[in-house]
Amino acid sequence: MANLDNDYLKYPKRSYGMDHDRYDWTMLQNRKAILWPNGKKIALWVNVGLQFFPLNQKGIPFKVPGGMTKPYPDLRHYSLRDYGNRVGIYRFLKAFDTYNITPTFAMNTRLAERIPYLVSTIKERGNEIMCHGFNMDELHYGGQDISEETALVEKALDGLRRLTDQEIIGWMSPAKNESENTPDILAAHGIQYFCDWVNDDMPYDFKTKNGNLIAMPLPTELEDYFIINNNLHSAEDWADQVEDAFEFLLQESEVGGGRILGLNIHPWVLGQPHRIQYLERVLEKFGSHPGVWTTSASGIADAWKNQQ
């Protein structure tokens, strides 16, 4: 084996707190309790990914999870993702209305450009839209040229603001991946909260060169995609895990203050005919639960911010 340089045993960042300066080190249990409006215990954040996976995927610097995997043209994955935006999403919308759930939509700008009907439908409903990057193949990644990334963020945000007539203050990067500069660029372009750092169960202040962002907790490991497509569990197993999480958070909220149940879901996954009933099952339970506050991502971020 080739030997390592002695620098491998040097640890320049081995000191109190984090090994970077983006946020302060704190433990959830040591923070003051957050109270949700009307004594609610759980803020339910249903976050729907509306995504465009281009057929001519570049995969730079990696293939986005959920993207094309076969040689071009990968019609099977392209069209199955498209299914969500044509069919699955309308099953979602019906379920949200039936069970009085307020969703938030994380939308790729390219999708908004391609499907004015869907944009119009969501605008009419009045739900919040956050930017999910330009499309699922335009990744933000370490080593990316800063001017190239800035142009990408501008293209994504300008386009989505124009097409939706919304302010667009929230962001989720494709694959929740970033460069070293992404948070600085986002803060300079009117973004107030983002959901790429899955390192907490509550919002926290995230420092950038252009003022703080609010980091919002949207757990990857409870996503429909992660549980069903990555772990290969059934949709019923997804619902069981979501309900177990809910019961646990409800219990923890008794001593720790308000908690957030963040469900990041995708119409091409749970919008399938054999899966939709399991989304309906959990929405029915939460929609009628007296401890649940169903609201948008920015509704949760505002409530948190007002108590800091």
Next chain:
Amino acid sequence: MKEDPGYYEYWSYENRPKITWPNGAKLAFWVAPNIEFYELNPPNNPFRKPWPQPSPALPGYTSRDWGNRVGHTRQMQLLDKYGIRGAVSLSAALCDHHPEIIELCKERNWEFFSHGIYNTRYTYGMTEAQEREMIKDSIETIYKHTGQKCAGYLAPALSHSENTLDLFAEVGTELFGDEAGFYSCDLFHDDQPTPIHLRSGKRFASIPYSLEMNDTIAYLVQKITPRRYGKELKDNFDRLYAEGAESGTIMCIPTHNYQVSNAHRIKAYEEALEYITGHSDVWVTTGKEIAQYFLDNYYDTALADIETKKKQYGKLG
């Protein structure tokens, strides 16, 4: 490179001298929470890439940071509830970064054992001197922050050299004599303790730590559901508990708070802990206590039995 690490002899599970744990217990049960620090931008190691994406690799880093910010205290509450003291597999640098977590473990009289400095610094490619220095740093850091003389080792990210166990035992002796460096969690060949051959001849044991019951293996490699994991823990316990009537067995649950303490997973884990600790003939203990008990009471009879069988059946190979 060797065909066989040479740490232990073949020794059949049947017909071994009987082990009885304290108070006649049939099974020694221990929980090993890994309390780790993964770096956002670790140096390159030519033999293993720390993260799949170019730095900053958010998916992996942020999930592990979640374990430190949120997860640990959730599992602590559970272990308190069921009277279990954790034996912490510790990234020693966490003492510097997050001393609050160390304090919470100290308040509970938990054991700390070495899991290297960071879980993003691998043993691969280290010279013997470098690995010795890394191990020494970890044992000294644990002593400085906790006052404990580190008894056990689990190599960082399970990255080993041919000398890992020898070096750990030797550094333990150099610093604290026989009080440190006397067991390893790095080998998965048995459900009972095993005497380990070292070049120093030190009395040293391998203590079962179980990759199979490890939450990260269950959730990230096998990708099983939380309820299935809870069932596997109970099934593992049932069999080892039954066999423990013949000769004492060990069950270990190695955990990672970024996995097991997720809101959607912790209930299944709690049900297993409640089930296991609800049995009468279970010694709820730590890795160090098991190793010490074995070395004091059964190490010599184990060695003699291994020697006898070797003479009777001939040597391996």
